[in-house]
Amino acid sequence: MKLKRKFAAALLAVATIVAVCPAGVANATEVNSYTYNYDYWGLEYESPDAYRPVSYTDGAALGITALKAPKSMFTRDNSLYIVDSGNNRILELLVEDTGLSVVREITGFTGETKVLNGEEPVLTFNAPQDIYVAENGDMYITDQANYRILHLDKDCNLIKEMLKPDSPLLDPENPFEPNKIVVDRSGRMFVLAKNVNKGVMQFEEEGNFVGFIGASEVVFSMADMIKKTFSTKAQRDQMIDFVPTEYNNLYIDNKSFIYCTTEVFEEADLDAGTAKPIRRLNSLGGDILIRNGEMPPCGDWQWGDAAGMSGASRIVDITAMDDETYYVVDRVRGRLFGYDEQGHLLYAFGGPGNQLGYFTYPIAIEHVGTDLYVLDTVTGGITRFARTEFGDLIHSALDEYDVGNYEGSAEYWEEVLAMNGNYELAYIGIGRSYLRQQDYKTAMEYFEVMRDDDNYSRAWKYYRKDWIENNLGYVIIVLVVLGFIPVIVKKIKKIRWEAKEQYEYESESKNK
Amino acid sequence: MNLKAKINKSAWTRYKESLKYALYIMTHPFDGFWDLTHEKRGSMAAANTLLILTFLTNLWAMRFTNFMFNDVRWERVNIWSQVAGILAPLLLYVVANWCLTTLFDGKGRMKDVYMGMCYSLTPYILITNPITIISNFVTMEEGAFLAYFDYLALGWAFCLILISVMQIHDYSLGKAIMAILFSAVGMMIIVFLVMLFFSLVSDAIAFFISIGKEILLRVY
Incomplete structure (x- = not known):
């Protein structure tokens, strides 16, 4: 009974607030997302929203079957591609201000493939993981469970397909399971594959494998060396020599630099700056990400372990805008982090949950214009974030500084x-x-x-x-005076000493 | 000039002399520490002054070193834990060192150990204060050298402590080093005993309180 009354009171209160507030505040689209930043001491400071969630779109809203474990997104101009892994299809959506709408569902292609199912050529996808769409509309798809990379033209005709390269650099026992792909302007492909941890696989335009780039430098520690010295050969063989980082995602920016992310690192290395969960590779594979912030870009600076979430942020995807600011998504706590080109944290927002702007398991982030799109692999929905006035001001300030207009x-x-x-x-x-x-x-x-x-x-x-x-004049005068002080002190001491001598001499002669 | 004033004056002069003697010890430690106790050229008053100055120096350095070289969060600083942080190890050292050297025919009394320790802190006071001021007039690159002066101050002070142990207890160098090492062990044992004592006392108090409660509940 009591409870009911309380509920009624709460309802009344809400109704009053809604009635009293101006329409703008009560507007359903103006959902706040908890936005924060860190100060010098690593303390969280609440901040106005730089991005606000605008809409959430899932399969039902698009009028198609629900998305099942989607793995990746890609945007090119106003097209948003979603790799719907569980349904073995790729969705092309049209992005408009009013929302998303389906352009087509790609479930297969035409052409001659070497992958056969018995006698039948396999012209459909099996657990596709990622897509890259070139400027001319060519699609590159990592068709993981068919162990191939597909290069299709925009009408889904096969141009070429890449199976496991015949190379001594790859372990002959593991199948080739391509995971993520990006392609640069000249048609070179950069691929991450499962069980390959030597860096990013690089393929020529024609499709032949040329080698790895961006393998992380292996730091050989003193402790390892001592351990190796004192262990037998059998023990040494059992040790894993060096395990370089396995990347989990790629993004290629408009200057053809590749951003990669990894979630394999020791938390203790974050403070020292040796963990490097986010990297930006040049064409030789060198890491050129600028890390001028108090902490290198790594998501959260501090964290608690609660509600089934523990440990540092694990970054699963990255997208870079034209002004070289970039946004990453943390799967552990469903948070998004924005960085400027110098590596300063601009703002962090989002979180775990079921409300608009919160995520269960975010897997991919993309941008169209200044809007951000985040894909949740569990709920199978896309959340759109739009930049607020506060966010616009920050970016205008950064842009003005970049062009040299400091005032x-x-x-x-x-x-x-x-x-x-x-x-x-x-x-x-x-x-x-x-x-x-x-x-x-x-x-x-x-x-x-x-x-x-x-x-x-x-x-x-x-x-x-x-x-x-x-003040050069004064400086010289002070220096000269300082130089003379010992001389003067000496002089005074001498005079005093002489006077004392004189006095003692006189008093002595008086006594006599 | 009456007698009382004359005595006061001579006490003041003696204090001044013994304080000034710290400068002599800094540069002539072997001579200095020998005369400190054997010729009574040091005083407890001067030793206390040096200890207080050490604490103030530490505090000033925390406050007035330029923020480029200084990461103190003032909202987190507790003055009493600062005092304890400096006093506790020094006094523990005095006690531990005295306990140890008494057993191994050291000549010094506890007062001598205390004075030797306090006089050894002079280089820290004399180097850290100017460095604190200079830190406000240099850039980051130039400031890199300041760290070396910090090491210099601490290294110098440590050497003085070593020599003070040698001279006050009439030890050889090797024996003095051993004495200092075992003083460190002694300090840890003292800390352990103190903690043990407090935990036993608190247990005992809790025991009697629970007995009292029990009696109250049963009887009434």
Whole structure:
């Protein structure tokens, strides 16, 4: 009885709030997502939303059968491709402001394949994992359970197919199970395959395998060396020599640099910066990701172990925008992290749950324009996030700085500060602008607030140089005076000593 | 000038002399520590002053070192745990060292050990304070050298402690090193005993409280 009354009271309260609030606030699309950032000490600070969930689209909303364990997404212009692994199909969706709609379902292709099921050529997919669509509409599909990579034209005619390469670099016992694929402008393919941990497999345009790139450097520790010295040959053979990182996802940006992510690392290595869960590879496989933040990009800086979630963020997908900001998705806590090109955390948002903007098991992230699309593999739905005014301001400030308009950038940062007084990058951005304007003292104040020692040191160097140049006269006078002090002290001591001698001599002669 | 004032003045002069003597010890440790106790050129007052200055130096360095070289979170600092963090190891060392050297024919009394330890802290005071000030006038790159001065201060102080053990107890170098090593072990034993004592006492108190409760419940 009591409970019912309470419920009624709560209902009444909600009704009042809805009635009183202006329509804009009560609007169902304005769902808040919990957004935060970290300060210098690694403490979380709540932040206004930079991205807000707009809509959630699943199979029912699209008018097709429900998605079953979808694994990957890809966007090209206004097309969104979804690899619906469990249903062995690929969906092409059209992205419009009003929402998503199905363009076509790709379940097979035409052409001559070497993969046979008995006598029948296999012209359908079996557990496809990833798709890459080239600018001309060619599709590259990793058809994992058929052990092949397919290259189709936009009308689903087979152009070529790649089976397991005949190479001594690959273990002959393991089947070739391609997982993720990206293709650069010249048609070179970069592939991640199951049970291959030597890096990213690189295929020529014609389809022949040329080797690996981006294998992580193996750090050989002192402890390992000592252990190896004292172990027998049999023991040594049992040890796993070195296990380089196995990547779990790839993304190729508009400058043909490949972003890769990995979830295999020791949590203890995160602080030291040796874990590197996110990397950006150049064409030689060198890691060129800039890590200028207090922590290298790695998702959450600190975490608790609760509600079945434990440990560091495990990043499963990444997407990079044209301004080189990039967004990653953490499968452990369903969170999204945005970074700028310098590796500073811009904002973190999202979380685990069933509401709009929260995820059960996010698996893929893509962007169209400034919107983010996140695919949940368990619920089989796509959540669209749109950037808020706060997010727009941050990106405008970053863009202005990139083109060299430091004053313009500072103006945007001022607006960001008005919305979020804890926003670290805003202070540093304004400080940098003052530094450019040669107002070193103000710049130092801004840097000191956020404990940016590098920039502070730079500003201080110029400030000190200016100060000495302006006050050179005084500096010289002070130095000269300091130089003379010992001489003067010596002189005074001598005079005092002589006076004392004189006095003692006189008093002695008086006594006599 | 009456007698009382004269005595006061001589006490003040003696204090000043003994404090100034710390500078001599810094540069002439072998001579200095011998005379410190055997010629009574040191004083307890000066030793206490040096200990307090050490603590203040530590505090000043925490507060006034430029943030580029300083990661102190002031909202997390507890002044009493700072005091304890400096005093406890030093005093433990004095006790442990005295206990040990008394058994192994050391000549020093506890007062001498204490004075030797306090006078050994002089280089830390004299080096850290200027470094704290200088840190506010240098850039990051130049500041890299400041760390070496910190090591210098601590290394110097440690050497002085070693020599103080040698001279005060009339030990050879090897014996002094052993004495310091075993003092460290002794410090740990003392800490262990103290913890054991407190846990036993708290258990005993809990026992009597529960007996009292039991009686109250049964009887009434």
